[in-house]
Each structure stands twice: as C-alpha cells, then as structure tokens.
Amino acid sequence: MEQKSWGIIVETSFGKGYAYICETNYIVSLLPEWYAAIPMEQKEETVRRALEAAGEIIGELPETFVWPLSEKEYIRKLEGEFxxxxxxxxxxxxxxxEYCIYSGNYENVRVHSSCYMTKEVVKRSLDFYAAHSxxxxxxxxxxxxxxALMRFDIxxxxxxxxxxxxxGKELFFRISSNGTTLTASVLEWLNQNEDIEIVITVNGITHDVYRKFPNGDGSLGMIxxxxxxxxxxxxxxxxxxNFLANIVSLQELLELREFYMKEIGKPPLxxxxxxxxxxxxxIEKILQVRDSDEAEKEIYRLYCEKQDSYLKPYFHTEVSEIRNRLIGRREKACQITACCMPFLGSLFISAEGSFGLCERAGIWKHCGDIYKGIDMxxxxxxxxxVIAIFQNRCRECWCQRLCSICFKDFQTMEDGSIELPEVFCQRMRESVKNALGLFCEMRERNPETVNN
Ligand code: SF4
Ligand code: SF4
Ligand code: SF4
Incomplete structure (x- = not known):
C-alpha cells in the first residue's frame, strides 16, 4: 500500500504538504490552501494527477539496475584497492x-564464545589485506x-x-570497545599510539538496563x-x-542528549x-516502548530549528542523503550506489579467518577465507x-533513489543464495518517509540550512 511508484506525500508538523517525486528526485511544495482543501482519502490521487498534468510525472520506470563499476574496473579494485x-x-x-546481536536472542547468529584470532590468523589476514590494497x-x-581489548596482546x-x-603508507587504526577493559596499561599504550582511535558505546541513563556484566551488574559506573x-x-x-549509542525511543534520545552534554561533553559519532x-x-519486549508526542515535538524543534549537534548523529545520515541527492530525471539503467560492491566497502575477517563484507554484514560463509582467498x-x-532482487523489487518502489538497503540487510540461505526480507523494505520506506518529513520541516523552520 505504501509502495507507490511515483513518490510520496509528506506533511510537516505545521500541516504543510510536500510531494517527493522519485522520477526526478524533486521535492515539490504543495500550495497550502489547495492541499488543505483536498479530502484526506483523495490527497494521494489528486496530488498525483496534478503532478502528471504539470508534466512532473511521466511514469517511466527504470529498465534495469546496474553496479557502478564495470567488471574490469571491479576486478582491478579487488586486486589492489581494498x-x-x-x-x-x-x-x-x-x-x-541484552540486545547484543551475539546474545542468543537473535536467530541464526553466533553466540559469545572463547574463540579468538590467533597471531597466525592476524598475520595471514593482514598479509591478505596488504596484497589487496x-x-x-x-x-x-x-x-x-x-x-577486542580482552585480547590486548593480539x-x-x-x-x-x-x-x-x-x-610508507598512511596507516590508521580503530578499536571498538565497550569501555570496560581500559586498564592502566591499555590506556598508557593508547596514549602513546596516536594513530589509534577508540570508539566506546555509552547509552546514557538507560545504559545499565541492557548493558550488563554476566553477573547482572550494570557497566556504566566502570566505563x-x-x-x-x-x-x-x-x-x-x-x-x-569517540562514542556510539543505541536507543529504543525518541524519549531515550532526549535523555541521551542531556547525558552526553553534561557527562561527556561531546556528541557520539x-x-x-x-x-x-x-x-x-x-528483543520484542525491549522494542515495545512507544514515544510520546511531546518527545517527538521537542526532538523536531531541537533538530530542525537549532540543528542540535547532539541529535545529528541520529538523523544526519538520512537527512544528508536527501540534502545531497542528485536532482534530475533518473536514468533507464539505475545505478546501485548505497550497496557496496562486495569487499570494496570493507573486508571483515572472523576470528577463524572467514571473510565477510563488513562488521555490520557479518560473515558470508561462502565468500572465502584467508586460506583460499575470495571465492570469485x-x-x-x-x-x-542482488541485481535480480533489485530488478524485481525496486523498479516500482518510490524509495529507490533514497534507499540505503545493502548486504547487511540481505540474509544468506543455507545454499548460499540471498534474500531480502520484506520487513527491511517496509522499515526503509518508513525511515526515508520520516527523513523526508524532517527535511521539509527543516526547510520551513530553518531555510538557510536546506537549499532544495
Ligand atoms: S559489549 Fe555488549 S553489544 Fe558489544 S559485543 Fe559485548 S555483549 Fe555484545
Ligand atoms: S554497511 Fe552495507 S554498504 Fe556498508 S560496507 Fe557493510 S555491507 Fe557494504
Ligand atoms: S530495496 Fe529499497 S528501493 Fe528496493 S523495494 Fe526495498 S525499499 Fe524499495
């Protein structure tokens, strides 16, 4: 029902209507009196007809989806530009x-184990990366x-x-940590090694509800x-x-903002x-929280009007996608841009040496490993x-030019084939629709921050 190929209508909290047109990537501001006078159940149809009459919609769908690089260029990059x-x-x-992907609360995902990367696997992994970069x-x-810092030696x-x-190369390291393993020797070492960035997860006042030690104690005090x-x-x-944070509601986002302002002094990444x-x-229980209208209004006010830097890490990626979108009629061959070509976004190597596409996409059992290399x-x-899935699924989806679905969302079946669960598409459309609403709201509240 939500999947209308032409585009979508969004409304701001001032009641103004905007039409996002997929074919051109335009956002059209609808005349307020005209839009307000259309009965609710006729808005979609009336707006679409008006846009067709104005020549804004001609109804051409993309014929095909293509990867951005030719086969030759892709292989060249795989060989030397990871x-x-x-x-x-x-x-x-x-x-x-509790919400950890490895907690045992998710289907078909590994659980915590004592398995770690040996020096030999580290060496082979880095040799492989060096040869391919x-x-x-x-x-x-x-x-x-x-x-990772539980194996500081490694x-x-x-x-x-x-x-x-x-x-001879510019070299940069990043460690993801939960912040509980920062002993005196770890800190001394991090301090001395200026090419290492550390990213710690801190969730503010709700941190201890979910982020606990095995004995049930919260971890925030130690961090x-x-x-x-x-x-x-x-x-x-x-x-x-630097910091990462996870939230389950906009109310938590407001609390997180307060916490970071007072206790940390810089926003999370x-x-x-x-x-x-x-x-x-x-997991369903954790996600049951519902937001109040007040929390939503306050967030919109702070983000749209004030461009609050503590809220940007939550909204910024999607709103930036919209701000930076390429305006103009789409090509017949629609380029896949949000999904990386395998291994060009990143190379993930598991403790045993299996390859995956990145830490978010996890291991892709059949992709290869440090011993056999990439299974081309x-x-x-x-x-x-992926092309076949996009071809079947996305041609008629209004969200195709703003969608960021990628390998992290595809599920690998036992036989190695991939599937894209429909729920990811529903969530993606919901999320892009919200981001479009936010973007239009910013345009109303703070026009100089948004130029189209
Ligand atoms: S810190 Fe928490 S989320 Fe991260 S791996 Fe450990 S248990 Fe999982
Ligand atoms: S998040 Fe998606 S696009 Fe980015 S590297 Fe991972 S699989 Fe590729
Ligand atoms: S992958 Fe994105 S563009 Fe394609 S159908 Fe799903 S939401 Fe729409």
Missing amino acids: SSVVLEITQECTLRC KNSSKAVVSFYGGE VKYAVSYAREIFR MGNLQIIRQQYPKLWNRV LITGILEYGGNER EYVQKIKQE
Whole structure:
C-alpha cells in the first residue's frame, strides 16, 4: 500500500504538504490552501494527477539496475584497492548486553564464545589485506569483537605487524570497545599510539538496563570511571575517544542528549536503534516502548530549528542523503550506489579467518577465507542475485533513489543464495518517509540550512 511508484506525500508538523517525486528526485511544495482543501482519502490521487498534468510525472520506470563499476574496473579494485579491514579479534566479551546481536536472542547468529584470532590468523589476514590494497596510499585496520581489548596482546601484535607491512603508507587504526577493559596499561599504550582511535558505546541513563556484566551488574559506573581517568590523565587521548549509542525511543534520545552534554561533553559519532529482525520475545519486549508526542515535538524543534549537534548523529545520515541527492530525471539503467560492491566497502575477517563484507554484514560463509582467498564464483553469483532482487523489487518502489538497503540487510540461505526480507523494505520506506518529513520541516523552520 505504501509502495507507490511515483513518490510520496509528506506533511510537516505545521500541516504543510510536500510531494517527493522519485522520477526526478524533486521535492515539490504543495500550495497550502489547495492541499488543505483536498479530502484526506483523495490527497494521494489528486496530488498525483496534478503532478502528471504539470508534466512532473511521466511514469517511466527504470529498465534495469546496474553496479557502478564495470567488471574490469571491479576486478582491478579487488586486486589492489581494498579500502579497509575489520578483524574480529575475539568472540568473547566482558558484557552480556541484552540486545547484543551475539546474545542468543537473535536467530541464526553466533553466540559469545572463547574463540579468538590467533597471531597466525592476524598475520595471514593482514598479509591478505596488504596484497589487496597495494595500490591504495592509505590503510585502515579496525578491531572488533566481542570485546577486542580482552585480547590486548593480539591487538598489540596486529598493530605492530601492520606497521611493518604497511610501512610508507598512511596507516590508521580503530578499536571498538565497550569501555570496560581500559586498564592502566591499555590506556598508557593508547596514549602513546596516536594513530589509534577508540570508539566506546555509552547509552546514557538507560545504559545499565541492557548493558550488563554476566553477573547482572550494570557497566556504566566502570566505563564512566575509565573515561574520567582519560580526561584527567590523558587529555590528548581524549580527543581520539569517540562514542556510539543505541536507543529504543525518541524519549531515550532526549535523555541521551542531556547525558552526553553534561557527562561527556561531546556528541557520539553515531546513534542507532536496535535490530528487530530475527529477534526473539526478549528483543520484542525491549522494542515495545512507544514515544510520546511531546518527545517527538521537542526532538523536531531541537533538530530542525537549532540543528542540535547532539541529535545529528541520529538523523544526519538520512537527512544528508536527501540534502545531497542528485536532482534530475533518473536514468533507464539505475545505478546501485548505497550497496557496496562486495569487499570494496570493507573486508571483515572472523576470528577463524572467514571473510565477510563488513562488521555490520557479518560473515558470508561462502565468500572465502584467508586460506583460499575470495571465492570469485560465489561473489559474482551474489552480485547477480542482488541485481535480480533489485530488478524485481525496486523498479516500482518510490524509495529507490533514497534507499540505503545493502548486504547487511540481505540474509544468506543455507545454499548460499540471498534474500531480502520484506520487513527491511517496509522499515526503509518508513525511515526515508520520516527523513523526508524532517527535511521539509527543516526547510520551513530553518531555510538557510536546506537549499532544495
Ligand atoms: S559489549 Fe558489544 S559485543 Fe559485548 S555483549 Fe555488549 S553489544 Fe555484545
Ligand atoms: S554497511 Fe552495507 S554498504 Fe556498508 S560496507 Fe557493510 S555491507 Fe557494504
Ligand atoms: S530495496 Fe529499497 S528501493 Fe528496493 S523495494 Fe526495498 S525499499 Fe524499495
């Protein structure tokens, strides 16, 4: 029902209507008196007819979907221009967060285990990455878990080996951490190594509800204590500490904003929701929270009017996509831009050495590993499957030019084929519709921040 190929109507909180037209990527402001006079059940049809009459909609659908690079260019990049590698240093963690993807509360996802990346796997992984990024001037190595710093020895080894093999290149490291493993020796080492950024998850006042130690104790006190030490003793390191946060409601977003302003003093890099797909009844329960209208209004006011920097990490990506969209009639061959071509976005390597596309997409069992290399036959097969799915599903979807569905949303079946659950499309359309509403609201409240 929501999937109308021409586009969609969004309304701002002032009641003004806008039409987003997929064919041209235009957002048309509808005459307020004209729009207000149309009965609710006729709005969609009347607006569409008016846009057709004005020549804004001609009804041409894309004929096909294509990857942005030719086969030759793709292979050339695969051979020597991988952009970054993510190493799953360990599958163990100091915490047992309730909504963790590895908590056992999600279908078909591994659970915490004592498996960690050995030095031999680290070496082979970095050698593979080096061989496939020989034409890049820059290398980025990220450490992921579980809690990567539980194997501090392995992280240190990986950093020193990477420095050896990437000598002469710009080299940058990133560690994802839950903030509980920042011992004196870890902090001293991080302080001395200025090419390492650390990203810590802190969820504000609701942190302890979900982010607990195995004995049930909350982890916020320990993390804030560690952050206090960094601020007092390692002010330079503090500049390299960044944050992530997870929320389940807009009310939590408001509370998070307050917390970060008062207790941390800088906004997180990214604020995300909690994955719903594949979650059991515990995840459903966590996600049951409903937002109040007041919270929504306050968020809109702060974000749209004031461009609040503490709220940007939640809205910014989608709103920026809209702000930076290419205006103009779409091509007959629609280019896939939001979904990376396999391995060109990132290369994820599991503790055992299996390949995946990035930490968000996880392991793709059939993609290959550090011993056999990339299974090119399989990679070509999934590239074609993605085209087929987009071809069937997206040609008539109004969201096709703003959609950011990618491999993280595709599910791999036992036989290695891929599927895109419809629920991801529904959520994507909902989310783009909200972002379009926000963008239009910004245009009304604060026109100089938005130019089209
Ligand atoms: S810290 Fe991260 S890996 Fe560990 S339990 Fe929590 S969400 Fe999972
Ligand atoms: S999030 Fe999606 S587009 Fe980005 S690297 Fe992962 S799979 Fe590719
Ligand atoms: S992948 Fe995106 S564009 Fe395609 S049908 Fe789903 S929501 Fe629409």
